[in-house]
Amino acid sequence: MAGAGSDLQSPKKRKREHAEGKIKPRPQVKGGGDGAKRKKHPGAGGYAAHGGAGEAPAKKRPVTPKEKRLAAKEMSEARKMKRKRHYSLEKELAKLWEKMRCHDVSKEERSKLVSQAIRKMDGKYLDIAGSHVTARVLQTCVKWCSQSERDAIFDDLQPHLLTLSRKKYAVFLVKKLIELATKKQFASFISSLHGHVAKLLPHTIGAAVVDYAFQRATPPQKRQLLLELYSTELQLFKDLTVQSSFSLLETISKLGLQKSSVLQYMTIEIQKILEKGTVEYSIVHTAILEYFTIADKTSAMDVIHQLIPLLTQGASIIDGDEPSIATELPNKTKAKKKRLSEPLIVRIMQTREGLKLAISCLKHGSAKDRKKIIKSLKGQIMKLALNDFGCLFLISIISIVDDTKLVSKIVIQELAKHLKELIFDKNGRRPLLQLLHPLCSRYLSPADLACLSYNVPSLSAKEGEASEGATEVISENKVDAMTDKEPDDLEGMQIVSESKKDPSRRRHELLIKSDLAEALVQSCIENVGELLRSNFGKELLYEVAVGGKDNVLEGVTDRIHMLHDAIASDAAQPKTEDIEHAFENFFSSRVIRRMIIDCPAFAVTLWRKALKGKCKIWAEGHSSKVVAAFLESPSSEVRNLAKPELQPLIDTGILKVPDHKGAVEK
Known part of the structure; x- marks a missing residue:
């Protein structure tokens, strides 16, 4: 066996000897059998080599890399031609x-x-x-x-x-x-879509189509799509789904459905959706919120406990793609990887229903759940703060969560890094205003206040068991009635939650202990001129200048006095053509007037620095509101300070004090 093996040569060695000209005859295989079968006729090879008619000429084998690539391409094209119609x-x-x-x-x-x-x-x-x-x-x-x-x-x-x-x-x-x-x-x-909505929503791709149609639909068409998730009868009989926009409870009452059977059917359908994880769509949010209106405490908590892990993990659905995990997608683009790492709770902040669902999870989740939600928002705080509904979710966090150290570390520190951008933004200023003046109707619309006070009915605190700051839950039906109320009627409203910490203590820890207040005052000092003349910035400047509601900024009083000096210095500047004066600008004149009335310390500083001896110059136009505010102030010190100079202007008719403001005794 050893001798026979030594006669056989490897292909590489034969190739090398062939190149050197040392060609050895191939070893003959002894015995008939297969060796005889492989033996060719002497004339056959010559005939084929000379291009005989019986056999096609041998195809040239690719040698160079280019020829190999072309051959592979031809083979691929041939396969595709056979496979694709x-x-x-x-x-x-x-x-x-x-x-x-x-x-x-x-x-x-x-x-x-x-x-x-x-x-x-x-x-x-x-x-x-x-x-x-x-x-x-x-x-x-x-x-x-x-x-x-x-x-x-x-x-x-x-x-x-x-x-x-x-x-x-x-x-x-x-x-x-x-x-x-x-x-x-x-x-x-x-x-x-009738009869197929419930089947498509658990589908990772089909759910996107149903939701896209839901967003473009009219209210009756939206109701038609939703009703299929309520009952088997509504899924089978199309005529029952053609109705005006009603809530689930009204639909049950109008059609005479059994509440228990509707609850059982919806539980099954929502469980299918939760198991598949297709919870980023607005139609799903609406259906779950409707489900909460009839669900008992156990059923509602089960849904919330299943929602929280789904909302805090990366979104698995990308424009109809199959679900996947970020670590398993090395070839995906950076944009898609970023979207996968973005928690779903951030993506659902595009609708009011998504906001309510997130607030429900935050309010009724345990302390561990809240911690998980807040940690999932790391790196996404600014995106939320600048969003119409995301800023309201941040307001909920800073108003509900008792763990102020965690909130300061993830939320407050991120806000403090971008204060200049936030104080001039319509939405970005709202979380800051919430800390300075909670739930103020001047900064939050009735619809926003209703969202912040949303509560799952079966999970809401009973009378007598509510926490110290809890009051009645505001439903959507009360929103219209709220618009007719005076702002002062809405000031006492609080967000219902399971929080145990006193709201004023929570505000103090988030503002003062986190050093946010000092950074906020400093940012106002540095941008005082722009803030005064800004539609959105002036509100934040006012709240900081007056010390916030209940004097929450008492710990940085010295810095606030420096802000008063900065505002007075800006107002003391002479008129120029380059920039409109603070007393004559539409926004700044009004906010300065409010500061004079609500903050006597600021009024005294402004009078001494900018107005004393110059009132006659500013007694007409927008600036007249600023001058007249000194006589409308509830502080006798402020009135007595300005009265000697302003009384002659009133007597001569140059300055007019509004009657409805309750002018002070002359």
């Missing part, structure tokens, strides 16, 4: 798509390219929509084509829209068709 058409459409989607192409040229592509796809729309390449072409065509061409595509695909709604790539085409559909076509699509 419309492969040649896909290649043609891809070339047209590259031209029509360019930004610099003219409208006429794009219209021609779109019409050409539609003609090629005619009759094959269903097959085209399923491919990840051609689905994009068809989506672009739907976007830029004429209305008649779009109608033809919609009519052809209408029977298959529900099927396409479950497909990974076709879902974008369905969304585009919904977006550009006429009222009649959209109503037809809503009608086709």
Whole structure:
């Protein structure tokens, strides 16, 4: 065996000897059998080599890297031709798509390219929509084509829209068709969803289509989609779903449904959605909030306990993609990785329903749950603060959570780093104003106050068991009535929660102990001129200058006096053409007037620095409100300080004091 093995040569050695010219004959295999079968006829090789008619010439094997790449490409093309039915058409459409989607192409040229592509796809729309390449072409065509061409595509695909709604790539085409559909076509699509809403919502891709239609629907159409989640009867009988917008309790009463059976059915459907994790959609938020209105305490807590882990982890659904984990997506773009790391609780802050759902989890979750929610927001605080509804969620956090060390570390420190941006922003200033003046109707609308006071009925504190700061829960039905109330009637309202810490103590710890108050005053001093003349900034400047509600800024009184000096110095500047004077500017004149009336210390500083001996100059126009405010002040010291100089102006008719403000005794 050893001798036989030594005669055999490795392929590399034979190749090397062949290059050196040392060619050895191949060893003969002894015995007949297979060796005899492999032996060729002497004339056969010569005949084939000379191009005999009986056999095709041998194909040249690729040698160079370029030849190998070309051969691999040819093989891949051949396989695709066999595997894909419309492969040649896909290649043609891809070339047209590259031209029509360019930004610099003219409208006429794009219209021609779109019409050409539609003609090629005619009759094959269903097959085209399923491919990840051609689905994009068809989506672009739907976007830029004429209305008649779009109608033809919609009519052809209408029977298959529900099927396409479950497909990974076709879902974008369905969304585009919904977006550009006429009222009649959209109503037809809503009608086709009947009986399928409950099945599509647990689907990771189909849920996105249902929610997209829900957002564009009218209130009756939204109700029609929601009703299928309430009862089997409403899912089977379409006529029952055609009704005006009613709440769940009103629907149960009107249709004579059994509350227990509705609760049981909704529990099953919501559990399916929670198990699949498709909870980022507004239709799901609305359904869960409706469920809370009839759910008992145990059922409501079960849903909240299942929601919190889903809301605090990264979103798994990306525009219809299948669920995935960030660590398993090395080839995904940075933008998608960022969205995956973003907690779902941040993404749902686009609607009022999403905000209410998040507030429910925060209010009724345990201390451990609240800690988990706040930790998930690390790095997302500024995004929330600048959002219409996200800023309200931050207000809930700083008004409810007793762990002020955790809130200071994650929320307050992040806000303190971007104070200049926040104090001038409509939404960004609201968490700061909440600390300075909680739940002030001047800064929060009745609808905002209703959201902040939202409570799950079965979980709300009973009378006599409420915490020290808790009062009656405000329902949505009371929002309209609240708008008729005076601001002072809303000041005593508190956010209902399970908090145990005194609200004033919580505010003091978040403002003073965290050093936020000092940074806030310093930021106001540095930007005093801009804040005075800013529509949004002036409110924050006022609250800081007066020390906040209940004098919460008492610990930084010296710094506040420096702010008074800065405001008075700005007002003491002479008139220039470059910038409007503080007494004459629409915003600054009004906020200075409020400071004079509400803060005697500021009024005295302003009088001595900017107005003493100059009142006649400012007795007309917007500035007259500032001058007259000294006589409207409740402080006798302020009135006595200004009266000797202002009384002659009143007697001569130069200065007029408003009668409704209760002018002081002359």
